[in-house]
C-alpha cells in the first residue's frame with residue numbers, strides 16, 4: 001500500500017526558522033519532519049512512497065534519493081505550480097490504483113496505522129479521515145459524523161452554532177475512487193472542496209476518531225511546542241497501542257449546572273472552573289471522558305438527536321475556553337417503568353447505568369485506558385461506586401453544582 005506525502009509546502013509562516021528549505025525538510029529533533037513520517041510508516045510495514053514535491057523539491061530528492069538508505073522505495077512528482085493540498089493527486093492518478101495513505105508533509109504524528117487501516121476496511125470506506133478534538137474548534141474546520149463514524153456534514157470556518165469538537169487532522173486513507181473528485185490541472189483543497197463535493201455525491205466518507213498525536217507546525221510557536229513534545233516522548237506515548245490514564249467525569253452538577261431533567265440546549269451552562277479543569281487534564285496528558293446517566297431518553301423527554309445538540313453545546317462552550325472532552329458516554333436507560341410518555345425499549349436493567357461500571361469499562365476498551373492510573377469524579381454515590389467497580393485508582397465525590405469544585409478536585413489529584 002502506497003503512502004503519498006504532499007511535500008510542496010513553502011512554509012512561509014515559519015520561514016524565520018527554516019530559511020530556504022521546503023517545509024517538509026524542517027528539522028524536528030535533528031531530522032527532517034519527512035524522515036520522521038517515513039520512519040513511522042515503515043514501522044507499520046508501509047515502505048512504498050510517492051512524494052509530491054513543489055517548492056525546492058530537488059532538495060527533498062537530493063536528501064532521500066530512491067529511499068534505499070532507509071530501506072524503502074521513494075518516487076517523486078514535482079508540481080510545476082502549487083495545486084493546493086489536492087490538485088497534484090490528479091497528476092499522479094495513474095500511479096494510484098489501489099487504496100493509499102495521504103500524509104501532509106508538515107505534520108508531526110505517531111499513529112497506529114494498522115488500527116486505522118482496519119477501520120477503513122471494516123467500513124468499506126472510499127475515504128477515511130483521521131479526526132480529533134482540538135483546543136480551538138471555534139477557528140477550525142469541523143466535521144460531523146454519525147454514530148457509526150460515517151461523515152454526515154462539514155462545517156468549514158467560520159461557523160456559527162453548536163457543533164461537536166471534531167477536527168480534520170489531515171491524515172487520510174483513500175480508495176482510488178476518490179481521485180475522480182479531483183479536477184486535473186486545478187488548484188484545489190481536500191477540506192474546502194474535494195470532501196464536501198464527494199459527500200454531496202454520496203461518497204462513503206468515514207471519520208476515524210483518535211486521541212493520538214497529530215499536529216502541524218504552521219507557526220514558530222507551534223513549531224517549538226511540537227519539537228518539545230517529540231523530545232519529551234509525548235508524541236510516541238500517545239500512540240493508541242500504549243495504555244493511557246483517564247479522568248472520568250460525571251456531567252450534570254460536575255461539568256455543567258444541574259437542572260432537573262435537563263432536556264434542551266438552552267439549559268446547558270458550564271459551571272465556573274469546569275473548562276479550566278478539563279483544559280488542565282488535556283495538557284497533563286489524561287483522556288477526559290464524560291460518563292453520564294441520561295434517563296431523559298427513556299422518559300422520552302429528550303430524543304437522541306436533542307441530546308446530541310445538548311452535547312454539541314457543551315463541547316462548543318468548552319472549546320471556547322480551549323478545553324475538550326475526548327469522548328462522551330451516556331446511558332439512555334432507566335429500570336423503572338410507569339411514566340405515561342416513556343419509551344419501553346429503554347426501560348431495561350442495563351449494564352451501563354451508574355452505579356454499574358459499563359460506560360467506564362466500554363471506554364477503557366475503546367481508548368486503551370490504564371484504569372489503575374485513572375480517576376472518577378462525580379457528585380453522587382452512584383458515580384463513586386461506578387468508579388470503584390471499574391477499579392480506577394481513586395473515585396471521588398465533589399459538591400454538586402458548585403463553582404470551581406471540579407477544578408479544585410483536579411488540582412488536588414494532579415499534584
Ligand SMILES: [Zn+2]
Pocket residue numbers: 331332333350351352353
Ligand atoms: Zn444503560
